[in-house]
Amino acid sequence: MVGLANFRSIFGIFLAVLAAGKKLLNTSGLAAGKGTAKTENWHPTRGLFYHLVNRQLVPAVRQPIKLPVIVDFPVVAKSAFEMVGTLQGGEAMVMTTLIPESKERMVLSDLPVIDLSGKRDKVRKLMVKACEEFGFFKVINHGVPNEIIDNVEKESKEFFSLPTAEKQKAGPPNPLGYGSKKIGFNGDTGDLEYLLFHANPTSIYDRIKNISSKDSNRFSSVLSDYVDLMKELACDLLELLGEGLGLEDKKTFSKFLKDSQNDSLIRLNHYPSCDSDADQRLSFMKTKDDKSSRVGFGEHSDPQILTILRSNNVEGLQIQSPLDGNVWIPVKSDPSAFFINVGDALQAMTNGRFVSVRHRAIVTAQKSRLSTMFFVAPSLQACISPLPEMVTLENRLKYRSYTWAEYKKTMYSLRLASNRLELFKLDCNKESKDLMR
Numbered sequence: 436m437v438g439l440a441n442f443r444s445i446f447g448i449f450l451a452v453l454a455a456g457k458k459l460l461n462t463s464g465l466a467a468g469k470g471t472a473k474t475e476n477w478h479p480t481r482g483l484f485y486h487l488v489n490r491q492l493v494p495a496v497r498q499p500i501k502l503p504v505i506v507d508f509p510v511v512a513k514s515a516f517e518m519v520g521t522l523q524g525g526e527a528m529v530m531t532t533l534i535p536e537s538k539e540r541m542v543l544s545d546l547p548v549i550d551l552s553g554k555r556d557k558v559r560k561l562m563v564k565a566c567e568e569f570g571f572f573k574v575i576n577h578g579v580p581n582e583i584i585d586n587v588e589k590e591s592k593e594f595f596s597l598p599t600a601e602k603q604k605a606g607p608p609n610p611l612g613y614g615s616k617k618i619g620f621n622g623d624t625g626d627l628e629y630l631l632f633h634a635n636p637t638s639i640y641d642r643i644k645n646i647s648s649k650d651s652n653r654f655s656s657v658l659s660d661y662v663d664l665m666k667e668l669a670c671d672l673l674e675l676l677g678e679g680l681g682l683e684d685k686k687t688f689s690k691f692l693k694d695s696q697n698d699s700l701i702r703l704n705h706y707p708s709c710d711s712d713a714d715q716r717l718s719f720m721k722t723k724d725d726k727s728s729r730v731g732f733g734e735h736s737d738p739q740i741l742t743i744l745r746s747n748n749v750e751g752l753q754i755q756s757p758l759d760g761n762v763w764i765p766v767k768s769d770p771s772a773f774f775i776n777v778g779d780a781l782q783a784m785t786n787g788r789f790v791s792v793r794h795r796a797i798v799t800a801q802k803s804r805l806s807t808m809f810f811v812a813p814s815l816q817a818c819i820s821p822l823p824e825m826v827t828l829e830n831r832l833k834y835r836s837y838t839w840a841e842y843k844k845t846m847y848s849l850r851l852a853s854n855r856l857e858l859f860k861l862d863c864n865k866e867s868k869d870l871m872r
């Protein structure tokens with residue numbers, strides 16, 4: 436029997452993909468109801484080729500698989516995919532063709548707003564709640580002078596309007612420096628250009644000093660002033676979070692930033708405007724699939740501890756609901772506020788209590804968008820580990836310890852959207868059994 440075993444396994448994959456596809460994907464191809472499907476005259480169609488690995492759908496390479504020429508199988512439901520094949524003698528080229536349909540929904544949600552001028556006790560409680568529920572919140576009355584914020588916006592606007600050759604003098608994105616469209620080393624792209632520096636005056640100046648058509652002293656001093664203020668704000672926020680979690684040492688998180696070897700970064704993003712005549716009133720509700728929008732910065736979580744983001748008055752930032760990966764929440768721009776998001780390292784240290792929120796920037800507006808991110812990162816040698824206070828019988832140890840250097844290496848080997856922290860997850864059942872022994 437030619438390829439009976441193969442057929443069984445293909446059929447197994449079919450059922451599994453069908454089940455997964457029902458959850459994930461659009462239907463296409465085969466008819467509903469019970470039926471007989473033949474491999475004859477099926478042709479590869481548009482779409483992506485996937486196979487199942489550890490229950491994940493992974494893009495697959497086309498491979499000839501031995502099959503009986505005619506394959507009978509019940510087509511249980513309208514298929515979640517197409518099986519396509521071309522006859523090759525007694526063999527068939529068979530592949531599953533998944534035609535993904537985005538099930539994304541934009542949902543307006545009241546995101547937490549925290550007034551930092553409020554009572555400390557209330558502020559820290561609200562911050563902890565926001566980090567648990569969204570991994571994201573907005574802060575107002577933060578004390579950062581408008582003048583400094585305006586200077587950064589003005590300087591970055593000027594920088595991004597320079598000729599490309601001038602901007603490139605800030606160095607190729609290795610990953611620090613000036614980059615355009617390419618994000619990272621693994622093929623990710625976005626509709627943006629950016630500057631990425633270590634958050635310290637020397638690194639900033641070293642990268643800016645060669646840009647002859649700009650006053651580099653001024654540009655680097657404006658950015659350095661901003662970095663100083665971001666460090667102060669980040670320390671305050673991290674200490675409030677430490678207190679809010681009831682940690683014995685409220686400086687547990689802020690210590691990472693106070694370390695002189697910290698690996699924190701400052702990033703300036705510029706998203707050129709969208710030419711479309713999309714309805715601007717609703718532009719912030721657009722998904723990445725809307726014809727009148729483009730992906731500026733694809734979905735990802737930040738690997739660091741915490742991010743402080745600010746943008747000009749142009750929409751674009753969206754966060755993913757931690758409860759439903761298909762739901763995206765647009766963030767109303769507010770140039771007078773800062774947006775804070777939890778990064779992977781904080782999720783790991785809180786043993787999953789805080790969520791490292793996935794987010795992205797969509798370009799929908801007819802105005803260009805400028806955003807500035809300050810990423811709080813520890814030193815390369817720092818060890819990130821769930822805090823003992825965060826590990827309980829109900830919330831068992833979820834992540835293994837890692838150094839920041841190790842995490843960065845993993846991050847650079849993966850695509851932007853990958854869930855890197857999953858790779859550091861412990862098998863909770865195994866750990867629980869070990870603990871109970």
Ligand SMILES: O=C(O)CCC(=O)C(=O)O
Pocket residue numbers: 702704732737744746751752794795796806808
């Ligand atoms: O520009 C934004 O609003 C988000 C950018 C971002 O997530 C990043 O640079 O990591």
